[in-house]
Amino acid sequence: MSDPPPAIVPASFAAAASKIHLLEGSSLHKVRIDADSLQGKGQQTNLEYLLMLDVDSLAYSFRNNSGLPTKGVPYGGWEAPDQELRGHFVGHYLSATAKMWASTHNEELKRRMDHLVDILDECQQKIGTGYLSAFPLNLFTRFETYRPVWAPYYTIHKIMAGLLDQYTEAGNMKALRMVIWMAQYFSKRVENYIEKYSIQAHFQALNEETGGMNDVLYDLYKITGDPQHLKLAHLFDKPCFLGPLALQQDTLSGFHANTHIPILIGAQKRYELTGDQVSKELVTFFMDAVNSSHRFVTGGTSDNEFWKDPNRMASSLGKDVEESCSSYNMLKIARNLFRWTKDASYMDYYERLILNGVLTIQRGEPGVMIYMLPMGPGMAKTSSTMGWGDPFDSFWCCYGTGIESFSKFGDSIYFEDYGVRDENPGAQRPIPALYVAQFVPSTLEWDSAGLILKQTVKPLTSFDPVMEVTIHLHENPKATIEETSPYHKLINTLYVRIPSWVASGYEAYFNDEPQDITPGSFLAIQREWKAGDKLTFKFPAEVRLEHIQDDREEHQSLNGIMFGPFVLAGLSHGEFDLGPVDTSSPSDWITPVNPSDNDLLYTFRMGDYQLGHKHRTVTLDSASTNGTDWDFEATFKVISSSSPSLAASKHSGLVGRVVSLELLDQPGRIIAHSGINKNLVVVDTSQFADSTNYLSQANLGFKVVPGLASDRLVSFESQDLPGCYIYVDDWRVPAQLKCRSKENDGFDAKASFKASQGLRSYHPLSFVATSQGLRNFLLFPQLAYRDEHYAIYFDMV
Ligand SMILES: [Zn+2]
Incomplete structure (x- = not known):
């Protein structure tokens, strides 16, 4: 097969118009998210990662496969030269850089992505058939003859989608010509195969993962209007998967989730471009099925990459659970459904999944992410088989x-509707509309109103549980809208989502006039908008429980805990039992942490080590990386009954007090002594009737005295055994209560600690869940966990 590249590009294209009326997401070029927001920080970390990657290393296997001399060194992991999936990440890199460039206009990124397209163009020209890949064609021969192979069409989809994004986001015509040439090659290949074997044989081959081949080909058809692209797209709609969904049957169990969600995204495009109602209905049914019966509290789906039986999610609480790719693709499904229906519930879902399924996968440093989010009690993100990945070797x-x-947090915050224009003379022009669908601090160039929209958000905290959103309209000095838009100075309708999670007491104002709003819908205001107009919202949040999607009686007591759109997870090494709590009023026993309690948090150091607890033993150890369990375990909340309050006098105020040391990660558990030369123990204060009275119990409170080794240090003396102190002989051995003696030369140094600020402080969204007779849990948002162990579902019997 040898075909020349398409000679001309789009001048002659008759773009395929959508057959239905739908919303369009505002262009990433028009949206800027604030750098200090959660999304802004995640975007910046990702930008740094994209700039760490070397274009020659990314292109290594492409050059090698096309017979061009290689440059640089190849990357490892799934991009290594011996991996059959090599090249897939390069396709994603093309998509990510296109979207990141649109979101930031970082010129260095632009230079690199253009350079990569140039290199890939050389590779495609060298091969000369339209084929472009980092692996040879024999992988397709194996695919077509049902022999084991690792998903060659999956990778081709990523490359085609990446090139298409380079065209749509960055206007790279060369990239468009390349993807058209690829489509030409694969059209021939598939047609020849069907002619030689049969269509059934082709569909049988689709049992191997093919990514979103239909999706990218529908997207291409939308640009080119070429029926060949539409036909090839149809040939990747997978009938054996889509058929039962069209019959409204939840047959998801046993299917590989991330193989099939992209096929459904393709089905969404099929509906948009052809008006095919069956495709519309089956995807709507699919979303309902996932949302009601296959979804975790985080919004994610899949267990070890597969769907299991509906309403059996308690069987999926292991270490390799929610796949990040599935979340990425479910967001696309929800986004398209919203574009069709304007139903706020799809944007509620989107918000939940961005916050709890996407932001959670990045550890915080560039290029460190997870594959699957563990959901079981006592898991950490590091507990998954792959753990955290490596920037250059995963x-x-x-x-x-x-x-x-x-790279695309700016997407889906704003959607625009230009209406269906009736060109008949005298027909009314449609009223354009803007939808504010997500609450992310950001600005938008609102072209149809010729204004800049600025959204500010005062985030939720546990102690001040009201999210305040302000939408301010400003002049757009760059607005050239009069020449380019037929809508300028017309009335616009502005819609703002009122989240379904808002608690009672919500408020909305337009220029200080109160507005009626209903949770789970949109506020709509139609007028000629002007600079200076302002909308303000107060969205109160409350803690609420969400039952696990499992209908078996033995799992009826399993619940996740949410606060507004955030999933709260509890620090835990495996415990998840809260006992017989009152599930009808969770705010009675899940209470916010007062931020001033941060002043009560201390770490006690001895040289390079810190005093902390492990498995109910008190010991010395040293923190390795920020974000580990040890940060919590080596931080104590100091409880003291005497005034003035410790918070007011912090470091100077410790000496002379009787204090108890509470474990930061296990509220209600404190350190106690159990006698001379015996190990310190951890006891539950819930056993004491008066929770403030235990300080006076001889073994539970310690008297803080000037350090035996130095006045700049402190020592903890027993109340009932004067002359005996908290003492640690060496690191990783249990701390004891020991009495000072002349025989023990080093005693003073081993009973003296430097009191310093806690290694860890409370997250602004911290709560304590108080159990019924069992241990309490410190809760904070799942997205804020790094390497700490957690529980997401709790047993509330
Ligand atoms: Zn994945």
């Missing part, structure tokens, strides 16, 4: 979708 599928997700 390149898993979820790295590919990860770099895309963190």
Whole structure:
């Protein structure tokens, strides 16, 4: 097969118009998110990662496969030269850089992505058939003859989608010509195959993962209007998967989630471009099925990459659970459904999944992400089989979708509707509309109103549980709208989502006039908008429980805990039992942490080590990396009954007090002595009737005295055994109560600690869940966990 590249590009294209009326997301070029927001920080970390990657290393296997001399060194992981999936991440890199460039206009990124397209163009020209890949064609021969192979069409989809994004976001015509040439090659290949074997044989081959081949080909058809592209797209709609969904049957169990969600995204495009109602209905049914029966409290789906039986989610609480790629693709499904229906519930879902399924996968440093989010009690993100990835040696599928997700937070905040224009003389022009669908501090160039829209958000905290959103309209000095838009100075309708999670007491104002709003819908205001107009919202949040999607009686007591759109997870090494709490009023026993309690948090150091607890033993150890369990375990909340309050006098105020040391990660558990030369123990204060009275119990409170080794240090003396102190002989051995003696030369140094600020402080969204007779849990948002162990579902019997 040898075909010349398409000679001309789009001048002659008759773009395929959508057959239905739908919303369009505002262009990433028009949206800027604030740098200090959660999304802004995630975007910046991802930008740094994209700039760490070397174009020659990314292109290594492409050059090698096309017979061009290689440059640089190849990357490892799934991009290594011996991996059959090599090249997939390069496709994602093309998509991610296109979207990141649109979101930031970082010129260095632009230079690199243009350079990569140039290199890939050379590779495609050298091969000369339209084929472009980092692996040879024999992988397709194996695919077509049902022999084991690792998803060659999956990778081709990523490359085609990446090139298409380079065209749509950055206007790269060369990239468009390349993807058209690829489509030409694969059209021939598939047609020849069907002619030689049969259509059934082709569909049988689709049992191997093919990514979103239909999706990218529908997108291409939308641009080119070429029926060949539409036909090839149809040939990747997978009938054996889509058929039962069209019959409204939840047959998801046993299917590989991330193989099939992209096929459904393709089905969404099929509906948009052809008006095919069956495609519309089956995807709507699919979303309802996932949302009602296959979804975790985080919004994510899939267990070890697969769907299991509906309403059996308690069987999926293991270490390799929610795949990040599935979250990335479910967001696309929800986004398209919203574009069709304007139903706020799809944007509620989107918000939940961005906050709890996407922002959670990035550890915080560039290029460190997870593959699958563990959901079981006592898991950490590091507990998954893959753990945290390496910037240059992982390149898993979820790295590919990860770099895309963190490049397009500006997407789906705003949607625009220009209406269906009736060209008949005298027909009224449609009223354009803008939808504010997500609450992310950001600005938008609102072209149809010729204004800049600025959204500010005062985030939720546990102690001040009201999210305040302000939408301010400003002049747009650059607005050239009069020449370019037929809508300028017309009335616009502004819609703002009122989240379904808002608690009672919500308020909305337009220029100080109160507005009626209903949670789970949109506020709509139609007028000629002017600079200076302002909308303000107060969205109160409350803690609420969400039952696990499992209908078996033995799992009826399992619940996740949410606060507004955030999933709260509890610090835990495996415990998840809260006992017989009152599930009808969770705010009675899930209470906010007062931010001033941060002043009560201390770490006690001895040289390079810190005093902390492990498995109910008190010991010395040293923190390795920020974000570990030890940060919590080596931080104590100091409880003291005497005044003035410790918070007011912090460091100077410790000496002379009787204090108890509460474990930061296990509220209600304190350190106690159990006698001379015996190990310190951890006891539950819930056993004491008067929770403030235990300080006076001889073994539970310690008297803080000037350090035995130095006045700049402190020592903890027993109340009932004067002359005996908290003493640690060496690191990683249990701390004891020991009495000072002349025989023990080093005693003073081993009983003296430097009191310093806690290694860890409370997250602004911290709560304490108080159990019924069991241990309490410190809760903070799942997205804020790094390496700490957690529980997401709790047993509330
Ligand atoms: Zn993945």
